[in-house]
Amino acid sequence: xxxxxxxxxxxxxxxxxxxxxxxxxxxxxxxxxxxxxxxxxxxxxxxxxxxxxxxxxxxxxxxxxxxxxxxxxxxxxxxxxxxxxxxxxxxxxxxxxxxxxxxxxxxxxxxxxxxxxxxxxxxxxxxxxxxxxxxxxxxxxxxxxxxxxxxxxxxxxxxxxxxxxxxxxxxxxxxxxxxxxxxxxxxxxxxxxxxxxxxxxxxxxxxxxxxxxxxxxxxxxxxxxxxxxxxxxxxxxxxxxxxxxxxxxxxxxxxxxxxxxxxxxxxxxxxxxxxxxxxxxxxxxxxxxxxxxxxxxxxxxxxxxxxxxxxxxxxxxxxxxxxxxxxxxxxxxxxxxxxxxxxxxxxxxxxxxxxxxxxxxxxxxxxxxxxxxxxxxxxxxxxxxxxxxxxxx
Numbered sequence: 127x128x129x130x131x132x133x134x135x136x137x138x139x140x141x142x143x144x145x146x147x148x149x150x151x152x153x154x155x156x157x158x159x160x161x162x163x164x165x166x167x168x169x170x171x172x173x174x175x176x177x178x179x180x181x182x183x184x185x186x187x188x189x190x191x192x193x194x195x196x197x198x199x200x201x202x203x204x205x206x207x208x209x210x211x212x213x214x215x216x217x218x219x220x221x222x223x224x225x226x227x228x229x230x231x232x233x234x235x236x237x238x239x240x241x242x243x244x245x246x247x248x249x250x251x252x253x254x255x256x257x258x259x260x261x262x263x264x265x266x267x268x269x270x271x272x273x274x275x276x277x278x279x280x281x282x283x284x285x286x287x288x289x290x291x292x293x294x295x296x297x298x299x300x301x302x303x304x305x306x307x308x309x310x311x312x313x314x315x316x317x318x319x320x321x322x323x324x325x326x327x328x329x330x331x332x333x334x335x336x337x338x339x340x341x342x343x344x345x346x347x348x349x350x351x352x353x354x355x356x357x358x359x360x361x362x363x364x365x366x367x368x369x370x371x372x373x374x375x376x377x378x379x380x381x382x383x384x385x386x387x388x389x390x391x392x393x394x395x396x397x398x399x400x401x402x403x404x405x406x407x408x409x410x411x412x413x414x415x416x417x418x419x420x421x422x423x424x425x426x427x428x429x430x431x432x433x434x435x436x437x438x439x440x441x442x443x444x445x446x447x448x449x450x451x452x453x454x455x456x457x458x459x460x461x462x463x464x465x466x467x468x469x470x471x472x473x474x475x476x477x478x479x480x481x482x483x484x485x486x487x488x489x490x491x492x493x494x495x496x497x498x499x500x501x502x503x504x505x506x507x508x509x510x511x512x513x514x515x516x517x518x519x
Contacts (some may be wrong), residue, residue, distance in 0.1 A: 128166070128177035130184045136161060136175075137188045146194040155197055155231045160191075164230045170216065172226050173219070180413060197232045200463040205229040205236035206272060207485050209282050211355045216340040225280070235462075237278035238356075239269040239302060240349070241325060244519065246271070247490050248292045249284075250346060251517065254328060256285035256300065261336070263287075263300065263338070265308075265331040271484065275324040276460050277313045278304045282352060283333075284345045289515040296514055298344035301337040308332075317476045319456040322464060354424055356485050364412065365405060371435050371474060372401040374467055375442040385445050394445075397438050405428045422498035425491040432481035432488055435466075440476040446471055 129399070144157045158164055163185050168174025199206055213225055221430045229235040245252040254267025265285055275281070281302040288296035302309070308331040314319035325492040341349040348485075368376050379386065379394060408427055418486040443450035453472035464473055509517055 128175045128181070130181055131165065131176075133181055133184050134188060135162070137163060137185055141189075141194070141273050146192060151195045152231060154234070156227070158194075159227050163189075165354070165503045168226075172222055173216070173230055175372065178197075188229075190450055197230060197425050200465075202229070202232050203237055203463065204238055204278075205234070205280075208237045208238060208352045208356045208517070209280070211281065212299075212339065212348060212352045213301075215351050220336075221301070221339070231281075234279040235274055235277050236274050237281045237304070238276045238352070239272060239275075239281045239328075240352075241271045241281040242268060243270050247487050248339055249349075251514075251519075252284065252286060252293075252297070253519075254283075254285045255289075255299060256287050256333070258287070258335075259332075261335050262332045263298075263335065265300070265302070265328045265333055267325040269328070269330050270323075271314070272311075272324045272326050273322055273484070274462065275319075275326050276306065276313065277462055280304060280341075281326075284349050286514065287342055287345075290513050291343070292511055293345060293509065293514045293517065294346045298340040299341050299345040299348040300333050301339060302328075302331065303337075306331050306333075313460055315458060317479060318473060320459045320461055348426055353486065354422070364408070365403065367405065368398075369405070369440075370401065371438040371466060371478070372398055374471070374474070375438055375445060378442065378445060383444075385447065390441070390445055393441055397434070397441060399440070401434055404434055422494050425486065425494040427497060428485055429488055429495065432478075435474075435478040435481045439471070440479045442471045443475045450475075 140158060140161045140163060144154050146154060150158070155164075162168075162170055162175035164173035166177040166182050166185060167179035169176055175187050194290070197206075210229055211227060213221055217225070225234075239254075240249060240251050240252075242254060249332060252267075254269065256263040256265045263285075265283070267285065269283075272281075281304055283300045283302040284297050285300060286296055287298040289310065290296070298490045304311070308329040310327040310329070311324050312327070314323040314325055315321045316323060372504065375394065376398065378392075404427070407430075409425055409428060426477075448473050452470070455474075464477065466477065469477075486494075497504045
């Protein structure tokens with residue numbers, strides 16, 4: 127069993143062999159992966175050492191203190207939080223060795239081709255078709271709300287491979303090359319003025335069967351691994367006290383006493399406590415992950431994340447008064463990641479409106495928490511045993 131002492135020894139060896147001050151960023155990250163210090167709980171040879179997940183912080187802290195570069199996790203968050211754990215769980219050995227290293231190093235950015243114009247909250251109703259043609263699959267359809275598609279090299283994709291089966295059973299999971307002919311990415315301008323989201327059109331895109339993840343027809347089961355990890359990644363990210371959205375409004379409160387009022391003080395205190403409870407709950411959830419894969423509890427964390435962000439950003443705008451009505455820049459840009467804390471209050475207020483939609487709508491997450499966490503009866507449904515092609519659309 128690899129313990130903290132052994133991890134520190136390996137980290138010191140990495141730093142001695144590849145000093146951060148004189149080693150290129152990408153070269154250092156590749157060496158870190160090869161040393162098993164990327165994600166220590168992954169298998170040996172795949173960036174890990176089969177160590178407890180809880181020991182990752184030992185490595186991260188030692189490397190940060192030494193001034194070592196990180197892999198810019200915000201830029202490659204979809205790859206780290208969604209694609210990687212799914213490939214690890216369902217990929218072939220060849221797929222794991224091909225994709226995990228460039229994913230973690232950041233050489234290949236990933237996006238997620240799941241939601242469609244007619245299949246967002248009801249994702250299993252998706253209509254993008256994949257038809258087998260020998261050793262390849264020909265894919266046609268449209269995806270939407272695709273973060274980072276404009277910079278992505280690869281995508282995790284679910285498509286319908288058997289319309290004669292009920293909607294949850296006729297789906298297959300693929301790894302799609304975003305540079306292939308037939309993949310068209312168009313920006314979707316948001317309320318912030320930017321376009322970090324995209325819509326993606328797939329026209330006769332040919333995907334090798336070797337890039338299928340899991341068995342044919344098992345796509346919904348594979349996708350559940352992605353979605354559970356996605357919600358943990360969004361709602362359960364590790365942050366320090368007063369990290370995230372509560373940080374900027376707390377600093378404004380301390381630095382601008384002329385803006386204070388009794389009512390705002392009480393509301394800020396309530397939200398500060400809620401943010402701290404959510405932070406500690408996220409820490410407990412990460413500790414639970416040491417013993418297994420993420421479950422439906424991540425949906426509760428993501429739900430709390432969205433509600434808190436919207437409430438906190440609303441309070442910040444009120445606290446700033448007339449200043450809160452200003453917005454820094456409406457320039458149309460296509461950013462590589464979301465920056466909640468590095469922008470102004472107006473941006474935080476507008477961007478947080480999407481938190482209750484992306485990564486699973488709050489309404490869907492409430493159903494998941496009710497059924498899978500609290501054990502309440504599910505809502506009546508009459509479409510579970512009906513062939514997808516016979517469903518009303």
